[in-house]
Amino acid sequence: MRGKAYKFDGVDDKVTFGDILDNTFSGSFTATLWFKTDTYSTDWIDYMLFKGDVGSPYFGIGIIGSASSFKGRLQIRHNNDAALLMSSGTTQYNDSAWHQIAFTYDESSSNSILYIDGRMDTTAGDVIYSDTDKFVIGGRESAN
Secondary structure, X not given: OEOOEXXXXXXXXXXXOOXXXXXXXXXXXXXXXXXXXXXXXXXXXXXXXEEEOOXXXXXXXXXXXXXXXXXXXXXXXXXXXXXXXXXEOOOOOOXXXXXXXXXXXXOOOOEEEEEEOOEEEEEEXXXXXXXXXXXXXXXXXXXX
16 A cells, blocks of 8 residues: 555455445446556456456456457446446557546436546446445456
């Protein structure tokens, strides 16, 4: 931890909060975070926020790795037991600059929007759910 922020090494650092936010994901809300990257992982996706487990259901926001043609783009992923739903952004981020993510969820329309640096990057349908799994920043529960 540096000052009032955590620094993640991109390899195995993450913060696990346990079974929280089960009832927080009701109503409309906005969540924000900052990220900076200058390289791509060889994984399919590196999660910045994750709620659930590698199995289903889960919800996550991450940056797509070099294993995909969408590398460097941000993606909202949701597995609702029936299918893996993904919504990818349009811009690559590997410029060593800080970027702000704002994720909004509107309960009345069941729509989610991911903003990067104040610009809408991608939208998704209803991706919010409650479960008893852990909430993680900087990775996912069963792996990084």
